[in-house]
Amino acid sequence: MIVGVIGSGGREHAICEILVRSKKISELYCFPGNAGTAKIAKNVDINTDNFENLKNYILDNKIELIIIGPEKPLVDGLVDYLENFKIKVFGPNKIASQLEGSKIFTKKICKKYQIPTANFGIFKNTKDAREFLKNSGYPIVIKADNLASGKGVYICENFEESYSAVKEIFDGKFGEANDILIEEFLNGEEMSFFIVSDGISIQNFGTAQDHKRVLEGDKGKNTGGMGAYSPSRLINAELEKKILNKVILPTLKALKEIGTEYKGFLYAGLMIVKNEPYLIEYNVRMGDPECQTILPKLDSDLLEIFLACCDKSLKDTKVKWNNKKSLCVVLCSKGYPDKYKKNVEIENLNKIKLDKLDYLFHAGTKVRDKKIFAIGGRVLNFVTLSDKFANARKIINKHLNELNWNNGFYRKDIGYKVIDE
Secondary structure: OEEEEEEOOHHHHHHHHHHOOOOOOOEEEEEEOOOOHHHOOEEOOOOOOOHHHHHHHHHHOOOOEEEEOOHHHHHOOHHHHHHOOOOOEEOOOOOOOHHHHOHHHHHHHHHHHOOOEOOEEEEOOHHHHHHHHHOOOOOEEEEEOOOOOOOOEEEEOOHHHHHHHHHHHHOOEOEOOOOEEEEEOOOOEEEEEEEEEEOOOEEEEEEEEEOOEEEOOOEEEEOOOOEEEEOOOOOOHHHHHHHHHHHHHHHHHHHHHOOOOOEEEEEEEEEEEOOEEEEEEEEOOOOOOHHHHHHHHEOOOHHHHHHHHHOOOHHHOOOOEOOOEEEEEEEEEOOOOOOOOOOEEOOOHHHOOOOOOEEEEEOOEEEEOOEEEEOOOEEEEEEEEEOOHHHHHHHHHHHHHHHOOOOEEOOOOOOHHHHOO
C-alpha cells in the first residue's frame, strides 16, 4: 500500500517510523518531512497550504492513504478537501477540528454538556478584559482563541502580567485573535489522555505527562514541549472511567448533535484535581512530544488502526501495548522558544548507537549535501523504553552526551515527578 504522512516534526517522524513496521506498506511519502523521515520515506517539498497541488501529487502518485500529523491543515479543512476527491484520509474534518481551532467552541460545548472545566469568560477587546482582570483573583489563565502551537497560554500572577498578556494576544503575537479566553486557575496536575475514533466507536490510545515549560522544575516560558513520559503517573481505572464518561463521550455526543462525527486522534489536555478530571483543552491530533513517547509502546500494526478508522471498523481492531515505561527528552536550539540560529550543522549523529528499545526522532532538521542541519527550535527527540523511568533517562543522557551538540540544550529533569520521588 502507498501511504503519505503530512508534517515535518518529531510527531511525523515517529508516525513514519512505526508505520514502516507494517508489511503492508510498499511506499511511504512525507510532506515535507525532515532529515529523519528522509531515511525511511520519500520527502516531498510541497507547500501543504496549497491543497490543490497536494491533491494533484497524491492522485498522480496513487497514494492510497493520507495521515495528517499537525493541527493547522486539519483546522483549515484539508480532510474535507481531499475526501471530496475520494482520497482516504486519517484525521478529523473541519467542523470537528474546531475543538482545537477555537478554545471558545470547546468551552461552549463544555458548558452545554456539563463537561468539567475551569470557569471562564470570553472577551472581544482589551478594554472589557482589563475591567474583568481588575476584579479577578490570581493566579489566572489567559488563552488566545486560535492556533498558537502550544504557546498561546499565559499563567499570570497579578494584574500587570495578565493585562500584558491580553495586549500581546490582541496585538497579534499568535496571529489574528478576535476573542480571548480568561479562565480560573486550577490547582492540580496535568495529564494528556488520548483516544482514537472512527466516528462510531473509540479505543484508548495511552496517557502521557508533557513538560511544557522551558526551564527545569517546570518554570519559564511555555514551549511546544520539552519532553514527556508515558504512562502518566496519575492514571488509574477509576480516573480513566471518569475521563471517558465525563469528558470524552459527552464531547463526541456534542459533535454528533451538530451533525458531524470525529475520526482520528483526540487528545484531551486535563487537569487532575483529587482524582477528578477537568478539561483544559483539546488537540485534534497526537501531541508532540507525547506521540514520540507513546507510539514506540504500540505492539499493534499502526497502519491497520488508521485504516480501521477510515473504514469505520475500529471496534473489531485490537490495539495492543507493551508494558514498558517510555521517556522522551527534546533537544532544542539554544535560544528557543525565543530567537535561535537556523541552519546549524549537527555533527556526531553517527556516534549514537541505539539499542532496539531506543529511538531518535528528528523534528526541526534538514539534509543538505549529505549533512544534517538544525532548522527549527525543537530539533531532536531521544526516546527510550525501559522497565524504570530512571533507567530510561540515564540511557537518554548517555546518548545526549555522545552527541555533544554545543548549539543545543535540553531539560535534564524530564520525568522528575516519577523518578525523584
